[in-house]
Amino acid sequence: MVFRWHQTVSLLVALFAPFVRAGNVTALTGTWTTKSNTVFTGPGFYDPIDELLYEPNLPGLSMSFTDDGYYEEAFYYVISQPSNPSCPTALLQFQHGTYQIASNGSILLYPFAVDGRQLVSDPCTSEESVYSRYSQFEVYSGWDITIDDYRGQYKLQLYKFDGYPMNPMYLVYKPPMMLPTITMNPTAVATSAATASSTAKAKSRLKRSFENRSKTDAIKRPVIDGNFWWYVGMIMMIGGGGAFLFLQRQSMCEQ
Numbered sequence: 001m002v003f004r005w006h007q008t009v010s011l012l013v014a015l016f017a018p019f020v021r022a023g024n025v026t027a028l029t030g031t032w033t034t035k036s037n038t039v040f041t042g043p044g045f046y047d048p049i050d051e052l053l054y055e056p057n058l059p060g061l062s063m064s065f066t067d068d069g070y071y072e073e074a075f076y077y078v079i080s081q082p083s084n085p086s087c088p089t090a091l092l093q094f095q096h097g098t099y100q101i102a103s104n105g106s107i108l109l110y111p112f113a114v115d116g117r118q119l120v121s122d123p124c125t126s127e128e129s130v131y132s133r134y135s136q137f138e139v140y141s142g143w144d145i146t147i148d149d150y151r152g153q154y155k156l157q158l159y160k161f162d163g164y165p166m167n168p169m170y171l172v173y174k175p176p177m178m179l180p181t182i183t184m185n186p187t188a189v190a191t192s193a194a195t196a197s198s199t200a201k202a203k204s205r206l207k208r209s210f211e212n213r214s215k216t217d218a219i220k221r222p223v224i225d226g227n228f229w230w231y232v233g234m235i236m237m238i239g240g241g242g243a244f245l246f247l248q249r250q251s252m253c254e255q
Contacts, residue, residue: 024145025154028065031176032156032169036060042177045074046094046117048184053092053119063169064176065099071109072096072178087124093117093134096179109138112183
């Protein structure tokens, strides 16, 4: 018997269907990132031309979705070792591909297998990081989008296939900031003029993407700083109170 991972995952999703959420206040489309606000999809995380993964300032994860069924994800984890806390392992992962939203609300991610990359750094076991291909089919049993009361941003909550919630992510770019939604590192050898032409066009699009990385049409969604507006309100209240007392004193003097 041949073990089929996708079929097993589909069965698990069906079993955990009650975890699916509803009533989202906005569409999934856009770029989302976790609270650290340092990890973003796009050319700032992975350079497919020079095969480079860039380490953000802080750990976190980011995911982007398009209206026409493409996704991209950028993960940066730092894993502590209880036996040796001074030797954490850093893990960077990039994947992109297509996604589907099933009838029960689950999200299925199908990566372009040849494009995924992973970088593992363990300074206490090796002086060199391990760079390799990475491909992992993923499934989320449910998701919901709400407005975060404190941050004033759209918040995306994803649930793993077993219903366990992931760290929430917040909408930061719309339209999403992503690399081209094509296979960027094809491994097959071109065997015809048409295939060669298609590969050349893909490389040209990649080059233009990096030349225009600072000219993206993605719109950064501002974070509403609650502390700032609290201080503004206090200043206005104190100023208004002072003005009121001044006018009252002037009125009494005139009388």
